[in-house]
Amino acid sequence: MTKVSIIMTAFNEEKFIKKSIESVLVQSLSDFELIIVNDGSEDDTLDIISQFDDSRIILIDQENQGPGAARNNALEIASGKYVMYLDADDWFHPQALEISYDEASRKDTDFTFFQMINYDDKTHEVYENDWFNLNNFDESFEDTVFSPEDIEGSIFDLSVGVCQKIYNTSFLRDIGAKFPEGIFFEDMPFFYYVLLKSERISIIKKHLYYRRKHDASITHVVDEKFLDTVPAGQELMRIFIENGWYDQYKFDLLAYKINGPRFALRDIKENYKIPLYELIKKDYLEIKQTQYYNDFLDNLGPVKRKFFLDIIRSKDYQEFKTLNQA
Structure with missing residues (x-):
């Protein structure tokens, strides 16, 4: 071998x-x-x-x-x-x-x-x-x-x-x-x-x-690839839930899931901010309909919790920006 x-x-x-x-x-x-x-x-x-x-x-x-x-x-x-x-x-x-x-x-x-x-x-x-x-x-x-x-x-x-x-x-x-x-x-x-x-x-x-x-490194250029921070986070949640690891790690897991797209939305090129916001919003609205929604509310720190709720409450990216700066 x-x-x-x-x-x-x-x-x-x-x-x-x-x-x-x-x-x-x-x-x-x-x-x-x-x-x-x-x-x-x-x-x-x-x-x-x-x-x-x-x-x-x-x-x-x-x-x-x-x-x-x-x-x-x-x-x-x-x-x-x-x-x-x-x-x-x-x-x-x-x-x-x-x-x-x-x-x-x-x-x-x-x-x-x-x-x-x-x-x-x-x-x-x-x-x-x-x-x-x-x-x-x-x-x-x-x-x-x-x-x-x-x-x-x-x-x-x-x-x-x-x-x-x-x-x-x-x-x-x-x-x-x-x-x-x-x-x-x-x-x-x-x-x-x-x-x-x-x-x-x-x-x-x-x-x-x-x-x-270098200039084309995936972690160096915050471009459209960072739209995938949302499905990657969804896949991570699925893995933890399906393998019975969710309850043991949920406090840190939920913070980790929020932070990836949160930092990406902050740093991504301007022309990708609205598409990324819309992906995040769709994800969060789906979470709101699940048994895990209250876990997000109960386990996230104040900054991440505000981001989570501001995304859900806002009708579009511009309103989100206003809410999140408050």
């Missing part, structure tokens, strides 16, 4: 994908397969991928289906004992596979976190932050194995990014882990499902992944 399957999805990544692929091919651990999904790219991405002559590269060339479907399609054919994900504009540390594989296999984890480091494409600055440094895990979590119960009060303070972990492939398949398809921010519901199904987790306090910040 191959030790590690790396899954990379690519849509119009001609500027960056060469470096990303090269960072895999020079890994100190050579027993891997690199599954690249060209997700309907319209630039030279496919041509660049095709220039690499390495039997460990498996190419899926498909019409554009979005990142969730692309990752699901790759996971179906992955033959590695473990799976790692690499975005086509990022790259691995040369020992990323070896270090993460050794940790995960030695401790028999369902998945293992490792640190990421940021790279600014304009300034060429490399910099750290608390989020990707896993600073929510203190020294007691190092060189040990823990479960979700050990971090119950802080699960919504963790990095949800799929690329910051190595996963046991059999574990993912046994729990039926799938990314939501047709939306962005698919990492988030996937992460919480995997996290709360897991029993054995560990961390590696080493920077094994370089995360490139």
